[in-house]
Amino acid sequence: xxxxxxxxxxxxxxxxxxxxxxxxxxxxxxxxxxxxxxxxxxxxxxxxxxxxxxxxxxxxxxxxxxxxxxxxxxxxxxxxxxxxxxxxxxxxxxxxxxxxxxxxxxxxxxxxxxxxxxxxxxxxxxxxxxxxxxxxxxxxxxxxxxxxxxxxxxxxxxxxxxxxxxxxxxxxxxxxxxxxxxxxxxxxxxxxxxxxxxxxxxxxxxxxxxxxxxxxxxxxxxxxxxxxxxxxxxxxxxxxxxxxxxxxxxxxxxxxxxxxxxxxxxxxxxxxxxxxxxxxxxxxxxxxxxxxxxxxxxxxxxxxxxxxxxxxxxxxxxx
Numbered sequence: 555x556x557x558x559x560x561x562x563x564x565x566x567x568x569x570x571x572x573x574x575x576x577x578x579x580x581x582x583x584x585x586x587x588x589x590x591x592x593x594x595x596x597x598x599x600x601x602x603x604x605x606x607x608x609x610x611x612x613x614x615x616x617x618x619x620x621x622x623x624x625x626x627x628x629x630x631x632x633x634x635x636x637x638x639x640x641x642x643x644x645x646x647x648x649x650x651x652x653x654x655x656x657x658x659x660x661x662x663x664x665x666x667x668x669x670x671x672x673x674x675x676x677x678x679x680x681x682x683x684x685x686x687x688x689x690x691x692x693x694x695x696x697x698x699x700x701x702x703x704x705x706x707x708x709x710x711x712x713x714x715x716x717x718x719x720x721x722x723x724x725x726x727x728x729x730x731x732x733x734x735x736x737x738x739x740x741x742x743x744x745x746x747x748x749x750x751x752x753x754x755x756x757x758x759x760x761x762x763x764x765x766x767x768x769x770x771x772x773x774x775x776x777x778x779x780x781x782x783x784x785x786x787x788x789x790x791x792x793x794x795x796x797x798x799x800x801x802x803x804x805x806x807x808x809x810x811x812x813x814x815x816x817x818x819x820x821x822x823x824x825x826x827x828x829x830x831x832x833x834x835x836x837x838x839x840x841x842x843x844x845x846x847x848x849x850x851x852x853x854x855x856x857x858x859x860x861x862x863x864x865x866x867x868x869x870x871x872x873x
Contacts, residue, residue, distance in 0.1 A: 619632060620840045672749065
């Protein structure tokens with residue numbers, strides 16, 4: 555007695571078409587091909603980005619372990635962690651870090667508050683709205699060096715500055731802003747330049763708020779101030795966090811205003827200027843490279859928090 559086995563697949567009848575693959579499998583293969591094509595498109599840009607950003611950083615790390623002074627260019631040796639020890643112990647790093655925190659923190663807070671006020675004003679319909687937005691964005695498009703020159707000579711100069719000219723109408727004597735209040739001059743410049751950046755992010759948040767919610771609050775008898783405080787501000791919280799973090803990442807790298815306006819005097823020696831001072835004035839390449847690596851690490855920590863907030867915004871918007 556022999557056992558008969560059943561065929562695994564039924565034979566096709568004459569003229570019967572072969573069944574097609576499931577649509578899900580076809581879509582999966584198409585999606586995989588599109589991903590491979592997308593990777594091929596971005597590969598050249600990725601390679602260029604790595605060469606421009608990562609290779610110099612690796613070289614900077616190498617220099618940070620070298621004992622190299624430009625006054626004696628041929629006298630180079632391996633320094634180990636001596637440069638990093640010097641960064642922490644020479645007494646210049648902590649004051650510079652504190653100056654960076656004060657200047658960047660004050661600029662971010664003022665930019666955020668002014669950006670919120672301007673965003674609320676621009677969120678309304680009025681004649682010339684497009685022109686007003688363009689003019690308010692203009693300071694963010696000005697080069698940092700040009701902005702520093704404008705504020706140093708045209709606005710804050712002791713003799714010919716427009717700020718002192720305006721204060722004279724109120725009987726206030728001229729103020730030597732650049733020498734008596736150097737920290738404020740840097741804060742004024744950064745606030746003027748980065749307020750449009752904060753304004754754009756907050757304006758996007760205002761325009762993403764559902765109009766039905768605001769109409770419901772109006773029907774329920776809520777005043778404009780109550781609606782703004784209890785509904786608009788909570789809605790803008792994520793956008794404000796994003797603007798704060800991204801603005802901090804950009805401002806912490808600012809060098810031109812400090813170099814042009816104060817030369818690091820009056821507790822305005824930020825981390826980027828301290829790096830420049832060690833490299834081009836002190837000619838200590840190894841120590842300057844160590845300052846650069848430490849500054850990059852601090853920036854990466856802030857940037858990581860900023861990117862997490864950015865992804866959180868996109869995730870919440872996609873829901």
